[in-house]
Amino acid sequence: MDIKPLRYFLAIAKNASFTRAAEQLNVAQPAVSMAIKKLETELGLTLLHRADRKISLTDEGKRLLLHAEKIIQATDDALLEMNELRGLNQGEVRVGIPSMLGSYYFPPILMAFRHRHPTINLKVIEGGTWQLQKMLEDGELDLSVIVAETLPEGLETHRLLKEEMRVTVAKDHPFSQLESITPDAFFDEELVMFKEGYFHRRVVDRLARETGKSPKIGFETNLIPLIKSITQQGFGVSTLLSMVVEGDDQLISRPFNPPIWLDLGIAWRKGAYLSQANQAFLDFVCKQGHDSENR
Incomplete structure (x- = not known):
């Protein structure tokens, strides 16, 4: 089976559109349509519902999607490893970092890594932990910082x-x-x-369930300066990592009773090939974490 139609199929499944898939792949839409038609003919199955311009997967398409994602990821990993054996290091790290850590823990680490490896391109994606975890599992990220409460079977992590x-x-x-x-x-x-x-929110929601309480949420925002400003002005209380409020003389922080501690780790797909750039970043970040715990 030619792998190119699988790439096209995967793009259509993710975008629910031939047009958006073609734009993402940077190819003409007729080429995408012809490739999918040929794939369906080759398999003897209908993979897509095309009613009223709404594209959705058939049951057979959903089954193929599970395999297509693994095949594409394995192929990309193999090509990357072969390129690096020829000395063609791509030099890019795609890492997901939750906003609190991205603002307060990682900036000096990222700058120090960049100083040591100036030819490696760092692509940092900020988002919610669970959104980043999904992107990591889907191969859209190489590494991601996660809260190591329950580790999915397909990921490995280092504290x-x-x-x-x-x-x-x-x-x-x-x-x-x-x-x-x-x-x-x-x-x-x-x-x-x-x-x-x-x-941050999942910890509070879980605590509420354990306590049998309904949170009274007056403000919702992912902007840390805004959370701090609203809290400082007395319009509500919040909960933040100790690193975020440490040294802030405009706010008071107190531990929960009992205390709430989070194990934060960096994760990657189990069995996936880590490029030389990603391995260098992983080693560097893990060493910084080890050094900070020993200080």
């Missing part, structure tokens, strides 16, 4: 650091007079939260 989630309030908030904050007391307050999909 970077352990960080505490702390209740964050304005300086004149009553919580500032307490040594620690119970989940019950936290959920009695109006909250300033990240949107769903970010580990």
Whole structure:
């Protein structure tokens, strides 16, 4: 089987459109249509529903998609490894980093890596932990930082650091007079939260379920400066990693009772070939995490 029609099929499945798939592949739409028609003829199966210009996968198409994703990924890994054996290092790292870590933990690491490896191109994608994890599993990222609560079977991970989630309030908030904050007391307050999909929000949602409380969310935003500003002005309370509030004299942070600690790691697809650039980045980041824990 020619692999090119599988690439076309995968692009159509992801875009639900022949036109958008052709644009993504940078080929003419008739070429995409002909390739898919030939693939269906070769397999003796209908892979796509084409009713009313709405493209969707048939049951047979859904089954093929599972194989196509693995075949394309394995082929790309093989080509990359063969190129590197000929000395053709692509020199690109695609890494996903959640916003809190991207703003407070990773900037000096990224700059130090860039200084050591100036020819390697760093492509940093910011997003929610679970969105980044899905992109990693789909091959859209090479590496991603994750919260290592439950590790999917298809990923491997290396622990970077352990960080505490702390209740964050304005300086004149009553919580500032307490040594620690119970989940019950936290959920009695109006909250300033990240949107769903970010580990910050998932930790709070899980804590609410365990406590039997319904969070009273007054503000939702993924902008850390805005979360801090709203909290500082007394319009709600939040919870942020200790690294985010450390040294901020405009906010007060207190631990939960009991404390909430998160294991943060960097992950990659199990069995996938890591390019020389990705392996160099992984080794560098893991060493920084090891050094920070030993300080």
